[in-house]
Amino acid sequence: MTVQKINHNPIDLWQVVRRSFLGFCPNCGKARLLKNYIAQIDKCRHCNESYAHIKAEDGPAWLSILLVGHILAPLLLIYEPNATWPEWVSMTLWPSLAAILSLIILPRAKGLFIGMIWRNMQNTIKTKN
Numbered sequence: 001m002t003v004q005k006i007n008h009n010p011i012d013l014w015q016v017v018r019r020s021f022l023g024f025c026p027n028c029g030k031a032r033l034l035k036n037y038i039a040q041i042d043k044c045r046h047c048n049e050s051y052a053h054i055k056a057e058d059g060p061a062w063l064s065i066l067l068v069g070h071i072l073a074p075l076l077l078i079y080e081p082n083a084t085w086p087e088w089v090s091m092t093l094w095p096s097l098a099a100i101l102s103l104i105i106l107p108r109a110k111g112l113f114i115g116m117i118w119r120n121m122q123n124t125i126k127t128k129n
Helices: 013-021 059-079 087-121
Strands: 002-005 124-127
Touching: 013 087, 059 087
Parallel strands: none
Antiparallel strands: 002 124
16 A cells, blocks of 8 residues: 555644534534544534544543643642642542543544544555556
């Protein structure tokens, strides 16, 4: 199997990032990319672009953990040393914030990974020799 580069005008990178991060089809930007919370569609309802072959796998979870950690770690280091609230507040507050941020970031990260994989696949065609 060989990989051939094709020359056509790919969609602008930042347009793909914006569309897929917001959960829309990276090709047309009109239809939803995810069926529900994180289940991806097989094919766009508007432009019929296929996404069934794209697998984001662990990338979105990795990105979510990375971002949540980088958001919460500075907050913990700033507020916890001087906190005067009871320990149960800290034991409730920080895990709750981590869970909420993870739930907010994960579908956006999944859309972003699907969009980036899709864009990178637009420039190559696999053919058998």
